Amino acid sequence: EPEVTQTPSHQVTQMGQEVILRCVPISNHLYFYWYRQILGQKVEFLVSFYNNEISEKSEIFDDQFSVERPDGSNFTLKIRSTKLEDSAMYFCASNGGLAGVEQFFGPGTRLTVL
Amino acid sequence: GENVEQHPSTLSVQEGDSAVIKCTYSDSASNYFPWYKQELGKRPQLIIDIRSNVGEKKDQRIAVTLNKTAKHFSLHITETQPEDSAVYFCAARETGNMLTFGGGTRLMVKP
Numbered sequence: 001e002p003e004v005t006q007t008p009s010h011q012v013t014q015m016g017q018e019v020i021l022r023c024v025p026i027s028n029h030l031y032f033y034w035y036r037q038i039l040g041q042k043v044e045f046l047v048s049f050y051n052n053e054i055s056e057k058s059e060i061f062d063d064q065f066s067v068e069r070p071d072g073s074n075f076t077l078k079i080r081s082t083k084l085e086d087s088a089m090y091f092c093a094s095n096g097g098l099a100g101v102e103q104f105f106g107p108g109t110r111l112t113v114l
Numbered sequence: 115g116e117n118v119e120q121h122p123s124t125l126s127v128q129e130g131d132s133a134v135i136k137c138t139y140s141d142s143a144s145n146y147f148p149w150y151k152q153e154l155g156k157r158p159q160l161i162i163d164i165r166s167n168v169g170e171k172k173d174q175r176i177a178v179t180l181n182k183t184a185k186h187f188s189l190h191i192t193e194t195q196p197e198d199s200a201v202y203f204c205a206a207r208e209t210g211n212m213l214t215f216g217g218g219t220r221l222m223v224k225p
Contacts, residue, residue: 031211033211033212035213041217041218042203042215042216042217042218043150043158043203043205043213043215044215045212045213045214045215048210048211048212050211055210055211056210056211056212058212091157091158095211101146101163101207102148102160102163103148103160103211103213104160105150105157105158105159106157107156107157108157
């Protein structure tokens with residue numbers, strides 16, 4: 001069964017550094033998402049992406065964040081200048097669109113900002 | 115925007131008993147309500163979902179009910195087993211595709 005994959009599984013970085021989290025959505029899916037989950041808290045929506053542009057974003061997704069689909073398979077989340085409070089698990093998800101509403105989540109990248 | 119409240123935050127049951135988790139949502143335009151199970155350190159996995167044109171849906175030991183008027187929906191797990199122990203999240207989808215999650219319920223099934 002196809003799955004969303006994410007790399008790396010764990011990323012440690014210094015405050016102020018840039019990080020790029022990578023995701024490979026399920027191949028025939030059209031909508032891509034990033035969510036984050038601070039340890040012990042709920043999953044929070046960051047951004048959705050469709051047809052090579054952002055379709056929705058939350059208040060969390062400020063100018064420090066950006067997303068990109070650099071090729072036909074990868075979907076990336078970049079944090080330009082990391083802060084301590086960016087430490088969280090970041091989940092990528094994808095779905096087929098209106099006909100396929102279930103969002104399939106990747107295994108997550110644990111980001112630790114020191 | 116949408117706001118989803120989930121109760122209880124922790125639930126402990128004996129193996130074989132039933133478990134019920136409740137969620138309320140604020141936006142009457144929300145039309146899709148999934149439930150995710152998340153085991154420790156793992157990804158959230160969909161266990162059941164319901165659309166706003168349906169009042170109840172069942173899949174073996176799991177059922178979800180939706181009351182659109184009251185804006186609440188519930189997850190029911192019957193004949194609980196130790197492997198049902200996990201954190202369960204409800205979510206609601208508004209007119210776009212973003213999911214708004216509840217705070218989670220840690221379910222512990224004691225053998």
